[in-house]
Amino acid sequence: MTTAILHAQQIILLFKKRGVKDIIISPGSRNAPLTIGFTSDPYFNCYSIVDERCAGHFAMGIAQQLQKPAALLCTSGSALLNYYPAVTEAFYSEIPLIILSADRPPHKIDIGDGQTIRQQHVYANHILFDAQLQMIANTSQKEYLVTNERAINKAINTAISKHGPVHLNIPFEEPLYNKVDHSLLEVRVMDVLKDETTIIPQEFFNQWNAASRKLVILSTLNPPVFEKEDLDQLTSDPSVLVMSEVSSNVVHDKIVWGIDTLIAPIEFDDEQIAALQPDLVVTIGGMIVSKKIKQYLRRFETKTHYHIGKRRAYDTFFKLTAHIKMPPTKWLSHLSNDFVSSDYQEHWLAHFQNYLEKRPAYFEQIPWSDMRVFQRVFDQLPDNILLQLGNSSTIRYAQLFQMNPTHRVYSNRGTSGIDGCTSTAIGAAVGSNQQTILITGDISFFYDSNGLWNNYIPSNFKIILVNNSGGGIFRILPGEKDEDYFATYFETKHELNASDLCHMHKIEYQNIDNESAFAKAWETFINNNNKPQLLEIFTPREINDQILLDYFKYLK
Known part of the structure; x- marks a missing residue:
């Protein structure tokens, strides 16, 4: 049993072919064709969350853990606006979400019907791809079938390969609740996007090998990307100081895990804070939490900043030199074992250890x-x-x-x-x-x-x-x-x-x-x-x- 509406069937069939199983549905009427189709098929894991703002984040939590798209389905009108906080979070956290918003037919927009707003491109500033599907009355509308098939494929491919939210707006005309025993449509998987990888520019090797003070900052890494052996290799270079944040999921005895604990006591000591200034900064992971390290590296006008990884790069310090799009472990394998003489790491690890030894006495009081x-x-x-x-x-x-x-x-x-x-x-x-x-x-x-x-x-x-x-x-x-x-x-x-x-x-x-x-x-x-x-x-x-x-x- 499935919905009788053909463009809804296209979504359901392509989701099955591409392994999109988790569907978070907020109750409504206009989305009934897709609700019927998804809930009637045991392939899908369907969840009912009434509050769309909560539904959006619930779906994001699922996608965060599975590392593959979860889909959101809502009725027309103000419902999809309540997804927007989750859409922006997914956009900047690079979490794959597929938003399916039911809509009135185009000729019924702005004529005074209830729960009707201008839904196309509503997430325009924070979406990786959006499209409005064509309404299909029968299988003879080949052109519309192909147009929809391409749009649905591109939405799924983009969510997976670009790690973020996409939006399909889907107009439905009444009747909405008609069902058929099974779909007679055939759908094709098409245009699967390939991973994009860049080579490491020679300029990076020249700067890295010459620098005696290299700062590597590890922020949000989900899932974790480093094994202990990788961290051992990175920290074996005495000119490399590694700082990690809690969301990096990195623990190592030669890494400064408390950035603010290291910087706050010296941030107004000109001599000490100048000694921390790196020749080169490498960031790996997502958004940086520590305001102190961001302010510090902006204040001292970091000259060279490279971001390593397949995900998005941010010019956090206003000095982004290049984005090297490759797995961080592969980047590590290209680094030379011929190290420059430096006490940069040793000096600041000793500083950090000194602060850690003072902490228990403060906590006791x-x-x-x-x-x-x-x-x-x-x-x-x-x-x-x-x-x-x-x-x-x-x-x-x-x-x-x-x-x-x-x-x-x-x-x-x-x-x-x-x-x-x-x-x-x-x-x-x-x-x-x-x-x-x-x-x-x-x-x-x-x-x-x-x-x-x-x-x-x-x-x-x-x-x-x-x-x-x-x-x-x-x-x-x-x-x-x-x-x-x-x-x-x-x-x-x-x-x-x-x-x-x-x-x-x-x-x-x-x-x-x-x-x-x-x-x-x-x-x-x-x-x-x-x-x-x-x-x-x-x-x-x-x-x-x-x-x-x-x-x-x-x-x-």
Whole structure:
């Protein structure tokens, strides 16, 4: 049994041929032909998510883990606009999504019908490919059949090869619910795109081999691309200093894993900060989290910057020399073992180690706070989990702690918004079948509270909610924190808690607000896998910022 509408059948048949199995559907009427077709075919994994904003991020979480496209399907009108936050995140995080938006026939746009807007090219600034399909009344319309076939193929090929979102807008005329026993159409797979690889320019080798201070920055790498042997090779060069971020999924004893911990104590020491200045910068991975390294390399006007990898390159420091489109491990194999004399790596690793040795004394003296909570949490997270990190202060605190090498770490660092963190984590848990723990802040969590409104949350899914009663990161940023407007319009002070939400969505709930309660609550939280768990940890709103800022002063 499938839909009787032929251009809907084309999508369903080509999705099957190309292995697009995961379909996230938001209920509606205009999308009924595709809903009928997908849900009637056991080949597809179909999910019903009512809130399109949450559905978009849920789909992105699945695609993030499977490394292949997930599809979104919605009705006409305002529905597809609610996908836009996920579309932009997928665009900048390079995650394959296929958006299928049902629409009215073209002659019924702007005549006063309800749930009718101008849907074509609605994502124009953040989409890799978009097209509107032709409506097909019968199989004699060969030209339309071929046009649609090419558009659907190109959408799938682009999502896969270019790693990002694509959009097909699909007009349907009533009747929408007619069905047939089976499709009589034949569809073709066509124009599969090939990987693009560039050679390494000779200029790079000349600059690399001559430089005595080479800085390699590893940011978002999902899935991980380096084995220990690769990192051993890269760090064997004494002129190479490697810095990694938490989302790089890289742990190695000769890598600076805490960029802000290294830079913050010396950022206003002209002599020290000048000594860190590299001759050449190489970036590998996605968006860089650390604002301090970005500001530093812009301030000193980095002369040469190469980006290595098949994905998109960003001119983060305004000095991008070239994008070398090849797997980072292949790039490594081309590097010379004839090293220049340098103490660049040794000097800064010793500096970093000195700061690490000071840390325990500082942690012993701080009171219950965000910093103390993150220290306790990262010390005690179980092995072999999928760790999803919320944005804003959560990912920045995480950068201050060395990650467990058995963890796989993800965060929505494309647009770096707070929207969709919970929905993405749940989608990732569904896509990975691995125990997933989300660490998030209160504003992020309440903003995406509809992310809990679905029937697919695994029983071993867990949320650590750090509730400091507002947007705590704004207290860390420059600004007058005692002004009347600050608490309302920046910090967004509130008195909310998650207990009622958890009760409504059948999630086991605990809360704590002090050190002594942590151990007992943690044991229950980690060991109970019979239903989803949420541990809400309250911290004092007005001291968190000072404890973090004092951490950097203490190291200095």
